[in-house]
Amino acid sequence: KNQVEQSPQSLIILEGKNCTLQCNYTVSPFSNLRWYKQDTGRGPVSLTIMTFSENTKSNGRYTATLDADTKQSSLHITASQLSDSASYICVVSASDDYKLSFGAGTTVTVRA
Amino acid sequence: EPEVTQTPSHQVTQMGQEVILRCVPISNHLYFYWYRQILGQKVEFLVSFYNNEISEKSEIFDDQFSVERPDGSNFTLKIRSTKLEDSAMYFCASGQGSGRGNQPQHFGDGTRLSIL
Numbered sequence: 001k002n003q004v005e006q007s008p009q010s011l012i013i014l015e016g017k018n019c020t021l022q023c024n025y026t027v028s029p030f031s032n033l034r035w036y037k038q039d040t041g042r043g044p045v046s047l048t049i050m051t052f053s054e055n056t057k058s059n060g061r062y063t064a065t066l067d068a069d070t071k072q073s074s075l076h077i078t079a080s081q082l083s084d085s086a087s088y089i090c091v092v093s094a095s096d097d098y099k100l101s102f103g104a105g106t107t108v109t110v111r112a
Numbered sequence: 113e114p115e116v117t118q119t120p121s122h123q124v125t126q127m128g129q130e131v132i133l134r135c136v137p138i139s140n141h142l143y144f145y146w147y148r149q150i151l152g153q154k155v156e157f158l159v160s161f162y163n164n165e166i167s168e169k170s171e172i173f174d175d176q177f178s179v180e181r182p183d184g185s186n187f188t189l190k191i192r193s194t195k196l197e198d199s200a201m202y203f204c205a206s207g208q209g210s211g212r213g214n215q216p217q218h219f220g221d222g223t224r225l226s227i228l
Contacts, residue, residue, distance in 0.1 A: 032214055034216070041221070041222075042221050042222075043116070043203050043205075043219030043220050043221045043222055044155065044203075044219050045219070046216035046217070046218070049214050049215075049216060051214060089154075089155065097168055099145075099157040099160060099168055099170065100157060100217065101157070102147075102154045102155040102156070102157075103154065104153070104154040105154065
């Protein structure tokens with residue numbers, strides 16, 4: 001069964017600091033891994049998409065890494081801002097179907 | 113920037129009643145999806161739709177659920193006889209490619225369905 005596990009469940013950081021979120025997956029056969037940001041009461045918004053051959057991808061202050069051998073990914077947030085407060089969801093796609101498998105998300109709270 | 117729009121934003125329905133959730137995907141997208149998120153839980157895949165037919169569905173998507181793209185712009189999810197456990201946020205998404213590809217899925221802001 002395809003599974004996506006994220007850690008930590010939640011974290012609190014001070015504005016301007018960096019943080020790293022983790023994602024482990026067992027989806028097979030692997031197609032791609034996505035990170036989404038979900039603000040409270042809103043739909044998820046895509047941050048990055050990485051395929052098997054990509055090790056890192058950036059979107060502004062967000063940098064995602066992927067190690068397809070160990071089936072791990074991380075999302076690094078640099079110089080956090082108050083607007084970064086949200087749930088960050090790791091999503092993995094298998095190459096033999098159309099659906100996406102979602103992690104439970106990491107809730108990030110940025111405090112002034 | 114084009115958006116996926118969903119209506120209504122909040123739907124309250126009596127148990128056993130039929131409900132239709134509506135979505136307008138981004139106009140040049142070819143793949144359409146419904147997901148649900150029960151309060152405090154992860155987003156779950158319900159169904160994908162391509163070329164006017166269901167391409168995949170999860171075990172959640174039983175005979176009580178159906179989808180339709182009636183007029184080439186709207187994409188609807190119907191629940192025939194709602195149960196208390198259907199209470200959730202329902203997200204519509206669309207994309208130019210399938211989940212296998214590298215195209216992002218664009219999500220609407222959801223319809224909160226409350227079953228009484």
